[in-house]
Amino acid sequence: MAGYRPAVHVVQLKPVVVPQCMQEGQKFIKWDEDSPTGVPVTLKVDPNGFYLYVMDQNKEVELLDIMTIRDTRTGRYARTPKDQRVREIVTMGSTGTLEEKTVTVCYGPDVVNVNFVNFCCNKMETAKLWTDELLKMAYNLLALHASVTTLLQKAHTRICRDVDRTGRIPVKHVVKSLANNKEDRKRVEKALEASGLPSGKSDTLEPEMFTFKHFLAFYMHLTGRQEIERIFDELCGGNKRKGHMTVQQVVDFLNKEQRDPRLNEILYPYVDPQKAREIIAQYEPNKANVPESLDFWNGRTEEPIVCHGYTLVPEIPGQETKRLRDVIEAIAEAAFKTSDWPVILSFENHCNPKQQAKIAQYCRELFGDMLLDAPLEDHPGKDKQKDDPS
Structure with a gap:
């Protein structure tokens, strides 16, 4: 509902954007109909918009999966306490009505089995922001149809936020979140050990040392398929x-x-x-394994051009010689910016011998010492067809 508009008006097909104030957290008073009083809390949302964090004064955190939110309400659509004493407790600030400063979150596994939780703040602008933004995140189409990688990031986020009072992740919390029985618990503990992570029941993990990369390694050990x-x-x-x-x-x-x-x-x-x-x-997740492919064809000015032959993709426009050099220069400058792995260049060569010589000249000139033009001493390769001109 988000005030007065149905949720269809906030459906989006673009990446989730979480406002900075929601990432940093804001103060509210939480109450529900089963409680005779209100509880001061801090509401936060992680940068990816996966979870709503409700942290009380004792640093105890409750997580609400934003994908389970069915509706958010404020103003005359919000729920407010009927008991006058409770209304006085949860009322914050001197301006605006309690209804205008209340955020009611309706959540559940479906639209029938739902629960309500209410948060009161001191400004109606704050209530409206949280009401609108939470509903946008809940009905974001990219989030509702997330990729496997995104769902793994979500699982990692949940584990990293489930910390004790010292700010560390108890191993027993990791095991509990992934295991349903004794056999599963043993598998989780074995996967943690195989990943080089603490695996004892009383051990803890440092969140900064349990990055998504470490989580993926742990996940691969946990779900390994030897037959595949x-x-x-x-x-x-x-x-x-x-x-x-x-x-x-x-x-x-x-x-x-x-x-x-x-x-x-x-x-x-x-x-x-x-x-x-x-x-x-x-589809290759490790871009170090992706070969760069360049199609070279005869140019009209005796300079090779880069384009796709026999397709509707045109030649690179403008000054062809300059453009060709730009392509090779760009590769030379960016080849090892993100990885030290070798870069494999695949040339589809359709040029005559004269223009092939130009390609070789540019490669030697621009790649310089980076170009591997002879076998490595420790990997000489097979000695075959020494007289082969190719």
Whole structure:
């Protein structure tokens, strides 16, 4: 309801944005119909908009999953105490009515089984902000249809916020949040130990040392599927880089293992290396494994150009020589900004020998010492076809 408008008016298809004041927290008095009094609390929302945090004066925190919020109300639609004594307790500030300074949150697993909790503040502007923003987060389409990675981030956020009075994460809280029985508890403890994390019942975790990267490693140990790893290793064949598929292996897998042989080859063409690279670029989580692909074609001014051949993608406009240098210079400048891993450049070469020489010249000139143009001493490779000009 959010004041007077139905929730359909706040449905959004864009990333959740949490106002800074909600991240920092604001003071409220919490009350519900089962309580004869009000409790001073601080309300916060994490930067991703996953949870509403309700922290009392003893630093005890209750979490409310924002995706379970069905409605938020303020003004004449908000719930206020019927008992005059309770009204006096929860009233804050000297301006505005209690209804205008109250936020009623309706939450539950569905629209039938719902509960209500009420928060009173000292300004009607504050109440309206929280009423509107919480409802926007609850009905955000990207959050409602979140990716697996986002849901893992949400689980990590919940665990990191479940701290004791010293600000540390008790291992027993981690186990309790993920295990339903004794066998599950043993699996969780074993996964923590395998990840190099404290696993004893009385142990605790430092939130700063339990980053999302550490959580993912723990999650992989917890949900490891050895049979899937065996299948992947078989698909990788003789690849020396264990756990990695080459572009050609991806092509073979999609065409031979995944493709329905009944498909029409014209309407549904086979996957080629270019398409495989696009798939890798889109879905490979470790960008260090994504090869950079450049298509070189003969230019009209004896300078090679970068474009996609036989497609509707045009040539790079403007001064072609300058543009080509810009492409290689950009790669040279940004290649190792985010990772020290080698950058694999895949050249689809459609140039004549003269323009191929130009490409080689630019690579040597702009990449300089970064260019690996000879076998490494500790990895000489196979000695084959020494006279092969390629």
